[in-house]
Amino acid sequence: MQKSLVAIALAATFTAAAPSYAQQKYQPEYRLSTVLGTAFPWGKGGERWAELVKEKTQGRINIKMYPGTSLVAGDQTREFTAIRQGVIDMAVGSSINWSPQVKELNLFSMPFLLPDYRALDALTQGKTGQDLFKVLEKNGVVPLAWGENGYREISNSKREIRSPADMKGMKFRVVGSPLFNDTFTALGANPTQMSWADAQPALASGAVDGQENPISVFTGAKIAAVGQKYLTIWGYVADPLIFVVNKKVWDGWNKADQDAVREAALQAGKEETSMARKGLTAADGSAYKEVEASGVKVTRLSAAEIAPFKEMTRPVYDKWAKTIGPALVKQAETDIAAR
Ligand code: X2X
Numbered sequence: 001m002q003k004s005l006v007a008i009a010l011a012a013t014f015t016a017a018a019p020s021y022a023q024q025k026y027q028p029e030y031r032l033s034t035v036l037g038t039a040f041p042w043g044k045g046g047e048r049w050a051e052l053v054k055e056k057t058q059g060r061i062n063i064k065m066y067p068g069t070s071l072v073a074g075d076q077t078r079e080f081t082a083i084r085q086g087v088i089d090m091a092v093g094s095s096i097n098w099s100p101q102v103k104e105l106n107l108f109s110m111p112f113l114l115p116d117y118r119a120l121d122a123l124t125q126g127k128t129g130q131d132l133f134k135v136l137e138k139n140g141v142v143p144l145a146w147g148e149n150g151y152r153e154i155s156n157s158k159r160e161i162r163s164p165a166d167m168k169g170m171k172f173r174v175v176g177s178p179l180f181n182d183t184f185t186a187l188g189a190n191p192t193q194m195s196w197a198d199a200q201p202a203l204a205s206g207a208v209d210g211q212e213n214p215i216s217v218f219t220g221a222k223i224a225a226v227g228q229k230y231l232t233i234w235g236y237v238a239d240p241l242i243f244v245v246n247k248k249v250w251d252g253w254n255k256a257d258q259d260a261v262r263e264a265a266l267q268a269g270k271e272e273t274s275m276a277r278k279g280l281t282a283a284d285g286s287a288y289k290e291v292e293a294s295g296v297k298v299t300r301l302s303a304a305e306i307a308p309f310k311e312m313t314r315p316v317y318d319k320w321a322k323t324i325g326p327a328l329v330k331q332a333e334t335d336i337a338a339r
Contacts, residue, residue, distance in 0.1 A: 034067045156172075
């Protein structure tokens with residue numbers, strides 16, 4: 001009698017414990033946030049990550065993608081906080097959108113810090129990138145891999161931009177970090193911060209004259225169709241993407257699955273980065289040609305033409321170096337010089 005009671009009690013304990021253990025560790029589905037969907041390299045990168053994770057974990061980890069930062073009602077500057085809080089389980093996010101919470105991520109938005117792809121790679125794949133991953137870890141998320149949104153080129157509906165004087169008084173939609181306000185103000189323009197969701201109607205209605213985004217976003221979102229007739233290639237900043245997982249979610253997975261998710265992120269990040277760069281190189285300029293084919297005048301600035309933009313934004317660079325952290329900026333400059 002005594003013995004069988006113990007057995008029943010034990011059985012009850014185990015049956016009650018087993019399902020809740022499983023539930024706590026592995027959710028039936030994980031929510032992956034991105035700003036852009038699968039018409040863009042960014043969204044394709046997210047989709048690829050999900051696909052590779054499913055494959056590598058034999059379906060133990062199932063990911064559903066939520067583009068348009070829909071888990072935070074499109075407010076991309078709140079995405080990082082939502083990841084920390086567990087409203088979002090995973091994300092492929094832009095360094096720009098997370099920089100209001102992680103001030104070090106403003107690094108990539110320092111005007112004219114990154115002269116070419118090798119400079120960008122020197123940061124993400126070098127000591128600077130490792131330092132930034134440590135900062136993200138301290139902020140309670142698990143960073144796994146880098147991807148890329150790209151070099152942000154400037155477009156507008158009014159006139160060709162060849163010099164800062166051409167931007168004078170022009171209204172530009174800029175992204176969420178205050179650094180962008182400072183840069184555009186320094187150049188004599190009139191910046192307004194808004195989310196990507198609000199940017200497209202603002203361009204269509206003429207509430208703003210211009211915007212800045214990578215070429216893949218310009219073509220993918222059909223920005224030419226809302227009257228953006230001039231595009232200037234000035235390469236003033238680039239935004240990398242970062243593949244991350246919420247810390248609690250990460251800790252709930254076994255080591256083999258953690259490794260699988262990391263490997264999948266590294267592979268998806270690599271594939272996504274080459275997608276983001278497609279048609280933008282000296283050997284293959286097809287992406288620029290695609291923009292021209294949509295009736296847009298594409299202007300490429302020479303180094304001499306870029307010089308005055310760089311000079312006028314130097315005070316912004318110096319001001320933000322203090323906020324970002326002089327040691328980190330120095331590390332970045334060292335990595336770039338040694339590229
Ligand atoms: O909002 C933008 O401009 C975008 C889509 O490039 C980012 O999310 C940084």
